[in-house]
Amino acid sequence: MPDARRHEVLILGAGMSGLCMAVQLKRAGVDDFVILEKQSGLGGTWWDNRYPGAHVDVPAPAYSFSFASNPKWTRRFASASEIQGYLKDIVERFGLAPHIRLGERITEARFDEGSGRWQVRTEAGETLDARFFVCSTGPLSQPRWPDVPGLESFAGAKLHSARWDESVPLEGRRVGVIGTGSTASQLVAPIARRAASLAVFQRTANWVMPRLDRRYGRVDRWLARLPPYAGLVRWLWVQALEWGRRGFEEGTLARRAMLATAARHLQRQVPDPELRRRLTPPYPLGCKRIIYSNDFYPALRRPNVELVTEAIERITPRGVVAADGREHALDVLVCATGFDTVHLLSSTSVTGQGGRTLREAWSQGPQAYRGVTVAGFPNLFLLLGPNTGTGHTSTLLYLEPQVKHVLACLQAVRRGRHRWMSVRPEVMQAYNEGLQRRLAGSVWTHCRSWYRMEPSGRIVAIFPGFTREYVRSLQRLEPADYEWA
Structure with a gap:
């Protein structure tokens, strides 16, 4: 029998991004993966946000995956319960249920430099071993309470x-x-x-x-x-x-x-x-x-x-x-005070090469290369990571290209018989400096919002360009941008 604690891919989160990653893994013939979800139901933000009147703020046809249209929408702007139904259909249609473990909260993830694999520990004390670690929690997962006395x-x-x-x-x-x-x-x-x-x-x-x-x-x-x-x-x-x-x-x-x-x-x-x-x-x-x-x-x-x-x-x-x-x-x-979009993955201790934690790496604010990979954290991939948010369109238009890019990275490691890949620090730094230069003169600098860090004003959520620019940037994997082992 296969070891239920050892997997090729471990996905954190059973929201839209985690399910999208799972579908594309299945389509690529990668069946050895598990999805750990801390909540008792799937849906991510659509499980968490069930307040009265909850609905998506972009038209539902654009909030459906390109590979799975939904003929069941009853309104142009779908309610949270309808989106939940759509995600359940996705799980059933693509046979994802056996891969999902609900009520499993991750407390620690540590990259083992000897084996080149991630050791992930759950709140229940179980340790899982995975070659690739995909974090799909996104920026809208940690509720932010108002900082008000009393x-x-x-x-x-x-x-x-x-x-x-x-x-x-x-x-x-x-x-x-x-x-x-x-x-x-x-x-x-x-x-x-x-x-x-x-x-x-x-x-x-x-x-x-x-x-x-x-x-x-x-x-x-x-x-x-x-x-x-x-x-x-x-x-x-x-x-x-x-x-x-x-x-x-x-x-x-x-x-x-x-x-x-x-x-x-x-x-x-x-x-x-x-x-x-x-x-x-x-x-x-x-x-x-x-x-x-x-x-x-x-x-x-x-x-x-x-x-x-x-x-x-x-x-x-x-x-x-x-x-x-x-x-x-x-x-x-x-x-109704939104989410903590600065301290991403704050409930999980993520440790990369040299014992450096993600919290330490992000002490000046979260950053990643194209919002997906972080220097010093091999085989770790983020979905809807830093500076991949939009203020105008469906997040799925950014998510699907990210998933394809992650899949290309996984396949490059496997085909090249590498143990791991990690973006070069200088590449990630140059990319983020370019983003911040563009964002410095943008409309997003003129007010306080969840797009920005305070008091520095650094914009950590928004991508400064149009969707097609971001999509094009992910279509080609440049081996020189990464370290390989």
């Missing part, structure tokens, strides 16, 4: 949007939401319809665009079963999203169109000039992720909803005290 003292129910507890009742209760970003814009309206009162604490207003949503009928779903039609629809949406990327650059037609659309949307949905003033962003469009919503602004106009723009001074057992001294009494506190 948070732990709150006596009511305390929820994070990425760790939602459905057993907490909201009906008839006084609820507070900290944050007005993409997640908050989705959950505010459903909560407002259920709560007796809702206080929304806003640090900075966001750019909001109308969401061009619609329900898919029988004809849509029938047509989606035809590969040429499904492929064309996906391609058209990808082109539309890529056009929107031009809106991040001054003087473009796309920017003028997007600014006009956002202004009309705010004017039409918020007639009160004072409320409209408080909801007007003080930074350029594109600096933070743009919100697409048709019900966020109307929810803020409900009689039981209050928008609080004074800074939060502290949290008490009874509620939230704002800078004006007023205490907002709450029964439930919801933190």
Whole structure:
């Protein structure tokens, strides 16, 4: 019998990126792999984010894998539960279930220089051995709680949007939401319809665009079963999203169109000039992720909803005290404060060559070569790693080329009878210095966001160019960029 603790490839995370990697391994004839997932269900961020109103913020046809279209979408902007269903179909369609181990949290991963393999230890005390280690946790896996004095003292129910507890009742209760970003814009309206009162604490207003949503009928779903039609629809949406990327650059037609659309949307949905003033962003469009919503602004106009723009001074057992001294009494506190995108893999100790940890290597911020490989960590591959985020399109457009690139690396090691490969430090350094030079003059430098490190301002999440540029950079594996053993 094969050793269940020894594998060719170990994949960390059973979200979209981990499942995509698994499918391509299967297609390439590599069947000796295991996926370890810390949660009790698959889906990654779509398992974690099950708050009311959770949905994807790009059209669903562009949020489907190119190799697995989904004719079951019921809406253009799919809900979290629909995406969960899609991922379950992927697991069944490609026979991935035997490779997935749920509820397995990795505590330590160490590269053994003698064997050239990764030794991975789980929370249960088991040690697994793998030739290749693929981390597919992505930047949206570690919830970030607000850094506010007194948070732990709150006596009511305390929820994070990425760790939602459905057993907490909201009906008839006084609820507070900290944050007005993409997640908050989705959950505010459903909560407002259920709560007796809702206080929304806003640090900075966001750019909001109308969401061009619609329900898919029988004809849509029938047509989606035809590969040429499904492929064309996906391609058209990808082109539309890529056009929107031009809106991040001054003087473009796309920017003028997007600014006009956002202004009309705010004017039409918020007639009160004072409320409209408080909801007007003080930074350029594109600096933070743009919100697409048709019900966020109307929810803020409900009689039981209050928008609080004074800074939060502290949290008490009874509620939230704002800078004006007023205490907002709450029964439930919801933190829609996003994720820690700086301290990636912070819950796992990853040790590479010479005993150096990934935490030490990333002491000045996470960085990688093309977002995939890290110097000093042989046969370690990241999916949706540093500086591979997008502010305009589907992450799958970056993920699929990454997976193909990782597969090319694995095959190069195997074909060349090497033990391992590792990107050269000078190559990784030059690549990241080039990225930061381009990002220094970009729209993303004009505000605080999860794209940046503070206080340095280093942008660690966003890729500065267009999708096609990033895809092209991954299509060719340059052996000279790597050390081989």
